[in-house]
Amino acid sequence: MEPLLLGAVIVAAGGFAFLNGFHDVSNSVAAAVRTRALAPTVAVLLAALFALLGALLGTSLAVFFVGAARGLPPGTNGLAILLTAVVAASGWNVLTWYRGTPSSSTHALLGGIVGAGIASRLTSGPAMEGAPEGFLLRLILPLLLAPVIAYLLAYLAVFPATWLLRHASPARVNRGNRMAQAVLTGVFALGQGLQDGQRTTAVILLALIGTGSADGVGIPMWVQVFAALLLAAGSLFGGWRITHTLGHRLVHIDPMRGSTAQGVGSAMLLVSGIVLHLPLSGTQVMASAIVGAGANQPFASVRRPRVVRVLLVWLGTVPATALLGAVLFLALSPLLQS
Structure with a gap:
């Protein structure tokens, strides 16, 4: 059962990485496409290239996530x-x-882990041990x-x-x-790749550690390249x-x-990922x-109802994914006991 679950985690993590890029490339290209700084195709190609480079750039955040989740139970329960x-x-x-609707993949993943961990406890399985306060503060507060x-x-x-450009013509x-x-x-795609690629790397590394296939001292190169x-x-x-939501529905913006x-x-993103x-x-x-x-314009440009809806989705991400993670774990739990 354990090898099967390990393979499933790796495949699911790969799918999460793909959806992460598909979902979050908008963050890199929305403003540039909205102001016609880049053609959509060029913007996406540029973002994909630099996201790849960013994901290969470092491993410090992956190590941090592994440390924050070191209370994960070993064996089949941890993999589940x-x-x-x-x-x-x-x-x-x-x-x-x-x-x-733009939403945080990081919050979604954390919510899923919390919900699945609670469900493991409800099924009398091994519980997740509490992470040290320092890790929790460094994880939750920045987000x-x-x-x-x-x-x-x-x-x-x-x-x-505005002050620096006050004497220049609008065209210039x-x-x-x-x-x-x-x-x-x-540059933003590089920072996002640095942040997002290491989430997937951490998930696979945790799975490998839980099965004894890795010691957690170093990160296998194939894991980082895969992510x-x-x-x-x-x-x-x-x-x-x-x-379209980021570029058109939240607020009207000009190139500046x-x-x-x-x-x-x-x-x-770069300071938090590389320095902090x-x-x-x-x-x-x-x-x-x-x-x-x-919002810093002489006329009202923020579409407040749309912004409020986005904020509600952000607030609901962790509870929703925690509930979904718990339900999925409960559905899977009979197989863990067989």
């Missing part, structure tokens, strides 16, 4: 928790893509605070950008900012429903505000930065 959590997160990604920080930074960054301002957006599309390739492959197909949002989002080694949701960072930059 991972499998049902990944399937729950993937299902949520498909649902939110279909609805055209909760990042949208607020991204909104405020993008809103405030419009002031110096738009041309220069579109060029900046073309560059920042790749990076599937993340990039998903990005190539591009979830345009969410791109688009480049400001992309600059803030890129800086946050903290997980961030690229979706929440970019959506919040776009709304923040767009």
Whole structure:
């Protein structure tokens, strides 16, 4: 049973990586496509390439996630928790893509793990041991605070950008900012690949550790390459429903505000991933930065009902995936006892 579950976890993790790229490529390309800085096809190709490079760039976040989830029970129960959590997160990604709503794949995965862990306890299986407080704080706080920080930074960054460009003609301002957006599309995709690729790497590594196939000291190269390739492959197909929401339905933005949002989002992902080694949701960072930059205009441009609906989805992600993860684990639990 254990080898079968291990194979299922690896396949499901690969599917999650593909859906992660498919779902989240919108974060990299939405602003640039909206302001016509890049053609859609070029933007997606650029984002996929840099997401691949980002996923191969480092492993510190994967090691962090493995440490945060070290209370996962070994053997079949631990594998079942991972499998049902990944399937729950993937299902949520498909649902939110279909609805055209940006949501956090990281929150979805965490919710699935929490729900499956609780269900394991209910079936008298091994319980997940509590993670150390330091890990919880480093995991939860950045994910909760990042949208607020991204909104405020993008809103405030419009002031110096407007002042610096105050004497330039509108045509020159738009041309220069579109060029900046073309560059920042790749930079943001690099940061998102750095963040998202390591989620899949951590899931597979946890499964390998749980079966004794890895010691957790190092990360097998094939795991990182596997996650990076599937993340990039998903990005190539591009979830345009969410791109339309980010670029058109939340707020009206011009090239200057688009480049400001992309600059803030890129800086946050790279600093958190490379310097601070903290997980961030690229979706929440970019959506919040776009709304923040767009809100700093002399006319009302934010479509508040749509923004509120997105916020409700963000708040509901963890409870929904926790419930789904628990249901899936309970459905799978008879096989674990056979």
